[in-house]
Amino acid sequence: MFVKMAKEEDLVDGGLMLISGNGKEAVLCNYEGKFFAIERRCGHMNAPLEMGTLTGYILTCPMHSAQFSIITGEALAGPVPAPQTQVSTAQKTEAIPGYLATLMSGIRTENVKTFPLKVENGWILVDL
Numbered sequence: 001m002f003v004k005m006a007k008e009e010d011l012v013d014g015g016l017m018l019i020s021g022n023g024k025e026a027v028l029c030n031y032e033g034k035f036f037a038i039e040r041r042c043g044h045m046n047a048p049l050e051m052g053t054l055t056g057y058i059l060t061c062p063m064h065s066a067q068f069s070i071i072t073g074e075a076l077a078g079p080v081p082a083p084q085t086q087v088s089t090a091q092k093t094e095a096i097p098g099y100l101a102t103l104m105s106g107i108r109t110e111n112v113k114t115f116p117l118k119v120e121n122g123w124i125l126v127d128l
């Protein structure tokens with residue numbers, strides 16, 4: 001069932017907005033005046049995608065930079081491991097970033113869902 005989520009003017013081009021309803025959460029996206037709704041949680045480790053960045057139709061996760069198509073929900077690029085740091089003098093501390101990168105390499109990034117959406121009389125309606 002389609003439900004009014006926002007007015008078209010509430011979301012600028014490139015904007016992201018958290019929406020919810022029916023016990024579900026999604027991110028409303030404006031790509032050049034066209035609107036899309038995508039599952040809120042990243043397909044890698046569940047980061048909130050409304051805190052990411054939208055470049056064209058590609059949404060980049062704020063946590064490890066996995067990228068998703070807002071049109072299909074397809075995972076386009078896997079996560080980027082945290083950069084190696086050289087600030088610590090303790091060998092144990094220095095091993096942590098590499099260990100985390102190894103752990104992350106074993107976590108597959110799943111596609112995310114998209115939701116049906118339509119615009120009527122300036123309202124964006126989504127079927128969550």
Ligand code: FES
Binds near residue numbers: 062064
């Ligand atoms: S949680 Fe999104 S890329 Fe890791």
